[in-house]
Amino acid sequence: MSTAGVGGAGGARVQIEGVHKSFTLDGRSTPALIDISLEVQAGELLCLLGPSGCGKSTLLNIVAGFIPPTRGRVLVDGTPITGPGPERGVVFQEYVLFPWLTVTQNVEFGPRLMGVPAARCREITARYLEMVGLSEHATKFPVQLSGGMKQRVAIARALANSPSIVLMDEPFGALDAQTREIMQEELSRIQRVEHKTIVFVTHSIREAVYLADRVVVMTSSPGRIKEVFPIKLPETRNRFAPEFTHYESEITRVVKEEVAKVHE
């Protein structure tokens, strides 16, 4: 997964500047995120990794525009964000496909909203369905699909809308172990073609090392950035290579410190 700046001013696609987030419950304010500052480069896959409750999903939701930060701001392509928008595609852990629409209709949802002419919509949809390997299931309804298939549709749907960045919140968390590994390979393959800027939340270290260009390890609640690991591995990764395992152990050591704090 190359970090080559694709087109334009190859550089930071997303700038997270001094983001703080606190939640108020019964008048008391609980901090969830403290002073997060991060840049995501164009074309890179950045992983947010950390123990439960560290706020990684909260951070993603802030970048997605679903919740506002208490302090600080997020810029995408230089513009501060004010809410959700099509330039930030989202893939949810629960898939969240529109159950009343077919696979095709789900994937073309974004372009159709934007008023893209029907013929072009069909082209785009066909392309992405092929990319995720679901062309034969184009007319099925979500209720007829397995978990892995649903998630592929979700990915196709997000990509078909040509977002500047794709945000993924533990997208493979609901899948069984085998399907999960297959989906990781799928995503890796797609990324080699598309070179999308992706922010990926996970609590699986293996997954992070397999997919990411950089891994951001967060502290336990309240979340801060603990350490950033650039992953210098080839595009096609071998899970059993010694370099891979080395990264795994390094990161595991750091994460374990934080996990211990949660269970204190």
Added chain:
Amino acid sequence: MIRALALVAFLIVWAAVSYGNRSLQAMNPILLPTPGEVVAVAVSLARDGSLERHLLVSSLRIAEGFGLAAVTALALGVLVGLYTPARLAVEPVIEFVRPIPPLAFLPMFLVWFGLGETSKVAFITYTTFFPMFVGITAGLLRVDIMLLRAAASLGATRLQLLRRVVVPAALPGIVVALRLGFGLAIFVIVGAEFMGADAGLGHLIMEGRVFFNPAQIVMGALLLGILGSLVNGLLLAAERRALRWRALR
């Protein structure tokens, strides 16, 4: 809190419209009774004891009819729930009778039982029996098979399975069915007392129409509403206490 505010707001609007109508004479003032008039009717009826009488009569009919139906529905429901051939025999017949609105049989009950108390009670029994019976059987049949398997693997005998698993597991569904049945009884008693009755809240309301006294109609309706929600509230509270284990989160 909001309910109380809404009540007050509604009363104010009602009072404003009805009293305003009186001065502006926009509509025949009799048609739009004021809150004061409604209360006045209630008071005058209470004074000569007839309000009590009507309340009692209606309540008695509901209690008897519902009670009879509940006992029968429980007995038959348990039989059908636990004994599959019974269910297969009874189910189609129930499907046949169910779509017919019970009120359509009201005149039949009047023909069969005359104009006295029996016809009203019998009618309430008939009306509330079916939905309660269906609800009770559904509650029993819905018992999760996994619970039975778990208990059997812990050594439960048939009787123990029924007593210690089926009954507690089906209880919520049964209680809900009974509560809904009661609601239906209140729903339907008015209609039953419209015709061939000389006592009861429904009769009071119908009288209000015959003697062109909308204030009486409104009073009767409100009284029914209050009675119904009080009893429903009591039943809900009893239900919550009995099924405490569900609410714990």
Added chain:
Amino acid sequence: MSTVTDLVQWGLRGASQPRRRALALRVGAVLAFLGLWSLASGLVVLLELFNPIFLAGPWLVLGKVVQLAANGELWEHVGATLLRVLVGFTSGAVLALALGLPAGHFRAVRNALEPIVELFRPIPPLAMLPLFIVWVGIGETSKIAFITYATFFPMFLSTVHAVQQVDPLLLRAASSLGARRTQLFVRVVLPAALPEILTGIRLGVALSFFVIVISEFIGAEQGLGYLINDGRNFFLVPQMLGAAIVLGLLGYGGNALVVLVERRWLRWEHPASA
């Protein structure tokens, strides 16, 4: 009664019967019911238990219905009842949707409307029928208005609930695909709320048939309810039972219609596997 082995294998439902057997049992049960009915009415005549008009056998009822159908009377009454139900229910449904959709979506509207609805809910709608008659007279309007009133509340409440329970994640997904406010409502909220809205509609239909009878008892010259009550005067039990059964059939038909609509519009819930 089931043994433990049966219970752990099939639960309380018992083993599922092969289709033929189940069908035979059902038909058999209905026939047995009709048979018992005929037997009972026959015995009444034979043993002179009481005046036989009180228990008319199924054949008498069927005969009466056929007679009324043949001479056209039945259709008049069916038409009258159907018209009232149709207009009343449609008005109730339109009102329930027109108020329920905004109420579900906008907290302000909901806060304004819900308390009023909650106030009227405990009062059995039947209790208001005489009020409608006093206000609008005894004609068609009062009957139709009454059905509108009776069906409005449950349909309104289920519409509000349907809109409220739409998964917020669906809205987030659509926003991240570029949907704006109106698009969110039309393209996400409405389709997501549709199943529950249709369930409410189905209940409204059932309710219309439930309450129409009583309004046709009082001050009507036509309609199935009128037929039933009219039969009371001369103990025309076959007429009373027959009209009741026809009413039941109409209600069943109305329900089946909504189920058909549900199957078409909600195909996505149970699609036939390709």
